[in-house]
Amino acid sequence: MTEPKPRGFLRAAACLAALLLSVPALVANAAEEHGATGVDWQAWTANNQVWNTESLQRGATNFVNYCLGCHSLKYMRYSRMGVDLGIPEARLQDTLIPTNAKPTDYMLSTFPAVEGETWFGKAPPDLSLTARAKGTNYIYQFLKGFYVDASKATGTNNLALDGAAMPAVLSDLEGVKAAVFGEADEAGVRHVERFDQVAAGRMTPEQFDSFVRDTVNFLDYASEPTQVQRRALGIWVVLFLAVFTLFAWLLKREYWKDVH
Ligand code: HEC
Structure with a gap:
């Protein structure tokens, strides 16, 4: 079995996050001109x-x-x-x-x-x-x-x-x-x-x-007024999902180790 590459996975996730965060800024800059x-x-x-x-x-x-x-x-x-x-x-x-x-x-x-x-x-x-x-x-x-x-x-x-x-x-x-x-x-x-x-x-x-x-x-x-709390909560939900995805992926890797 080939060695999984968690670093590659993390890098891809980081790139995606950076991209998602920069999109509104790019759009905003274009519109300000x-x-x-x-x-x-x-x-x-x-x-x-x-x-x-x-x-x-x-x-x-x-x-x-x-x-x-x-x-x-x-x-x-x-x-x-x-x-x-x-x-x-x-x-x-x-x-x-x-x-x-x-x-x-x-x-x-x-x-x-x-x-x-x-x-x-x-x-x-x-x-x-x-x-x-x-x-x-x-x-x-x-x-x-x-x-x-x-x-x-x-x-x-x-x-x-x-x-x-x-x-x-x-x-x-x-x-x-x-x-x-x-x-x-x-x-x-x-x-x-x-x-x-x-x-x-x-x-x-x-x-x-x-x-x-x-x-x-x-x-x-x-x-x-509730949107302030909702957004604060939303950040935690996204973080939870990200961490959960990581664990789910680690778990999957663990299970499939025996199958291969
Ligand atoms: C001296 C009184 C006065 C002050 C102080 C004032 N406004 Fe107004 N504002 C009005 C009036 C009168 C209208 C109605 C304008 C119209 O419909 O022609 C209005 C309308 C508006 C509208 C609606 C515009 C629309 O499209 O219907 C907004 C938004 C607004 N004001 C924001 C503000 C904000 C923000 C401030 C503080 C920085 C402010 N106003 C301070 C008198 C004031």
Whole structure:
């Protein structure tokens, strides 16, 4: 009988694992690149990692500081978020729960819907399910898609949502940009040739991308809180299967030794 080659087997398994892990990264890199003609904003991808707890913690802070003023997460309790994201209770209380709210309260905006309509022409929607309904890439494109448009009441328009009633609430971080549009194509769509920075923000473009990615990540988590545990469990299941396969193979080798 020829000697089995466990090293070859392991090497093959390692190669397969490396390949599987690198595929999403390769796809993501390709998608991040700008198209040959101008800014390919439809290809912007969130690339958020819902298993990245630190990113989720930052996203929660971003949401409370920049979004909760207008948007609610009506199914999410502060306490649940704290447990899921591993935020210590004292920190939750000090930095994330508004002074007039309790840990067991739902994350509700104090902004009355009626006033939202008078102010913006549209009430800010609850964002509980937006990541699931519209996708994380959409939210990422939306948050990065604001550009100056003097004809709009808010002073800005949005690439992902034409005529968006939401003001560019992150402009102090991102800065203010004007979009330079090119000629319309056959389908009547005008592509963005480039952005011109009108005012600088407090963040570099890379910092702002991370800020938006963390925020989107948090909304992804909020839209399906159990997915965090499920993914953590999934890793153990895959590991178990890998180890089990190895033992099954060793056992088979042991049995067949006598047959040969
Ligand atoms: C000043 C109030 C205000 C703040 C603050 C605010 N929004 Fe909004 N947002 C709105 C309004 C109003 C709309 C409705 C826009 C529309 O439908 O035209 C909206 C809509 C949205 C939508 C849905 C877009 C769609 O396609 O329907 C998303 C997603 C969103 N906001 C995310 C955020 C996030 C994330 C933050 C925090 C970084 C934030 N918003 C902060 C007012 C606000």
